Amino acid sequence: MNPIKRGVLALCLLASGGAFAADAISLTIDTAKPGAVINKDIYGQFAEHLGTGIYEGMWVGPKSKIPNTRGWRNDVVGALKDIHVPLVRWPGGCFADEYHWKDGVGPREKRPVKVNTNWGGVDEPNAVGTHEFFDLVEQLGADAYVNGNLGTGSAQEMSEWIEYMTSDSKSTLANLRRKNGRDKPFKVAYFAVGNEAWGCGGNMSPQYYSDLYRQVETFLRAPKQYRPKIIASGGNDNDVAWSEVLSKELKKQTYGISFHYYTIPTGKWEGKGASTGFAENEWISTMARTLRMEDHIRRNSAAMDKNDPEKKLGLLVDEWGTWYDVEKGTNPGFLFQQNTLRDAVVAALNFNIFHAHADRVRMTNIAQMVNVLQSMIITDKDKMVLTPTYYAYQMYVPFQNATSLPVTLQNNPDYTAGEFKIPEISASAARGADGKLYLALVNTNPNKEADVALNIPGQTVRSLKGNVLTAAAMDTHNTFQAPNAIKPAPFTAAAGADGKLSVKVPAKAVIVVAVE
Incomplete structure (x- = not known):
């Protein structure tokens, strides 16, 4: 495995538990108010x-x-x-x-x-x-x-x-x-x-x-x-x-x-x-x-x-x-x-x-x-x-x-470069056809990771398990000579001793996890 991929994989497997970072983005999923089915x-x-x-x-x-x-x-x-x-x-x-x-x-x-x-x-x-x-x-x-x-x-x-x-x-x-x-x-x-x-x-x-x-x-x-x-x-x-x-x-x-x-x-x-x-x-x-x-x-x-x-x-x-x-x-x-x-x-x-x-x-x-x-x-x-x-x-x-669920993001900073300014984190949640709760997170900032504190009222979150897609360069792509330069890697996160869970979302990354 090349050094870049080893570094990315190690980053993907990191989980943050315990106290939330002071500047953590707050993400709340309201499971009590299901929305439309995602056709x-x-x-x-x-x-x-x-x-x-x-x-x-x-x-x-x-x-x-x-x-x-x-x-x-x-x-x-x-x-x-x-x-x-x-x-x-x-x-x-x-x-x-x-x-x-x-x-x-x-x-x-x-x-x-x-x-x-x-x-x-x-x-x-x-x-x-x-x-x-x-x-x-x-x-x-x-x-x-x-x-x-x-x-x-x-x-x-x-x-x-x-x-x-x-x-x-x-x-x-x-x-x-x-x-x-x-x-x-x-x-x-x-x-x-x-x-x-x-x-x-x-x-x-x-x-x-x-x-x-x-x-x-x-x-x-x-x-x-x-x-x-x-x-x-x-x-x-x-x-x-x-x-x-x-x-x-x-x-x-x-x-x-x-x-x-x-x-x-x-x-x-x-x-x-x-x-x-x-x-x-x-x-x-x-x-x-x-x-x-x-x-x-x-x-x-x-x-x-x-x-x-x-x-x-x-x-x-x-x-x-x-x-x-x-x-x-x-x-x-x-x-x-x-x-x-x-x-x-x-x-x-x-x-x-x-x-x-x-x-x-x-x-x-x-x-x-x-x-x-x-x-x-x-x-x-x-x-x-x-x-x-x-x-x-x-x-x-x-x-x-899946059945869509309302997601609220607070303290979500802007990612700014040149004349453009966009929200750093995008998120979506749904109750899958298999009954599981799924969460998707996207970090648009190519320069820094983001801390996201997860809150689901009425539910204790023990862990997240899924995959992350990211790479060292913004234009990383697969070729016939290097067909696996970028592909999903495992991603897990677990709640800390206080029962709270914070996710470190790598820069320029897509994460999809099942919430357990």
């Missing part, structure tokens, strides 16, 4: 036909020498199963509004080759289509979120796709599905009408989109037991007009309204910032900008509350994550970026925000699963490496379908 789909994933996110990264074809099951890489699928992927969104993204589903069914060698005009202008072979996608989600044990083509498609095309996927009749389309190898209907958990209708999906106004949506939704018919939940394409960033209009106009069969927000260190699309080799000013700017997710959710939720006070509609953050300048020497249209400790901290901060708003936020989909933007996995031919973001998802698995 497992908050930990959803996103796989778009973009770069090597699907082709090469996940799909190698059944004839590949890389071990696979019906074309899907065994190593990638196995790793994704280990983080309990609950949901996968496909085929886009911007790609969805130029995707015609009939191009992706039938014998693969006879499928048309198209041009992926959104992402790199490369050939799209249509080797991965409806049947292949459902094979993937079934291998993962995940639900399917299918994004329909509103931009260049039609109500008829989406209606026929739904029939093809879900009909148990003897219709021509249902029989075509059977001819293509699938007897029983596919389970389509969610179906979205378009994507980013305000931009790449058609440059529409929310009023115009709502009219189109109502038309399309009328014809999305399926047997009751196979009918997907229908999703409307909403807004992004500070634009709440979409949430206001759609929550007023779309109430009957709509499950939720989507929302997109990406974290960019510089705040500028031109010159976003590098994924590695960054200074502290871009560490804190990234944290500050990702924390704006909370304000975006609050503002959109408030807009929706006017028309939907009972919160029947979900706010679905089905694209989010970090977005940096692409790595040098790679295709700019492939959106490949390295993934570091900074990304894991960003992910954890967002998880804590989503938990706090679980009454309205019922699904999120990080962009994206493999080789694209803030990915879980990076591959190169037969090689595979897990990213720090992957490990953040792995650590937070106990929060899937």
Whole structure:
């Protein structure tokens, strides 16, 4: 084990008992006031036909020498199963509004080759289509979120796709599905009408989109037991007009309204910032900008509350994550970026925000699963490496379908650098589906550890047991040459003789523990 890892592990195993430090942050968990259930789909994933996110990264074809099951890489699928992927969104993204589903069914060698005009202008072979996608989600044990083509498609095309996927009749389309190898209907958990209708999906106004949506939704018919939940394409960033209009106009069969927000260190699309080799000013700017997710959710939720006070509609953050300048020497249209400790901290901060708003936020989909933007996995031919973001998802698995609990932080200092100032500690707690109490802590300060005094009224806390993710450098990342440069290490803490428990949270760290 290298010296840095030995030092980090030793730090992780330290526990502080006895008297609280004078400047300790006070954290109180109110177990008597359970909140909303944290829908497992908050930990959803996103796989778009973009770069090597699907082709090469996940799909190698059944004839590949890389071990696979019906074309899907065994190593990638196995790793994704280990983080309990609950949901996968496909085929886009911007790609969805130029995707015609009939191009992706039938014998693969006879499928048309198209041009992926959104992402790199490369050939799209249509080797991965409806049947292949459902094979993937079934291998993962995940639900399917299918994004329909509103931009260049039609109500008829989406209606026929739904029939093809879900009909148990003897219709021509249902029989075509059977001819293509699938007897029983596919389970389509969610179906979205378009994507980013305000931009790449058609440059529409929310009023115009709502009219189109109502038309399309009328014809999305399926047997009751196979009918997907229908999703409307909403807004992004500070634009709440979409949430206001759609929550007023779309109430009957709509499950939720989507929302997109990406974290960019510089705040500028031109010159976003590098994924590695960054200074502290871009560490804190990234944290500050990702924390704006909370304000975006609050503002959109408030807009929706006017028309939907009972919160029947979900706010679905089905694209989010970090977005940096692409790595040098790679295709700019492939959106490949390295993934570091900074990304894991960003992910954890967002998880804590989503938990706090679980009454309205019922699904999120990080962009994206493999080789694209803030990915879980990076591959190169037969090689595979897990990213720090992957490990953040792995650590937070106990929060899937857990019941959120109120958390109060007092004496929480600000971490300040340059023009930015953010809270040092972020926290979330929940009662897991297994009955255990779980606590997540994030230290945004890259320079110093924090003392957190834990208080749970009516409960004696004996110990904490779980994992911590941290490293010596802000941009620590895994490579094919050093695949274990950063990964979770065991973390424990025990109450002192006076029955009190204080946690030392290392600098730039994510901790998830079970409270005993």
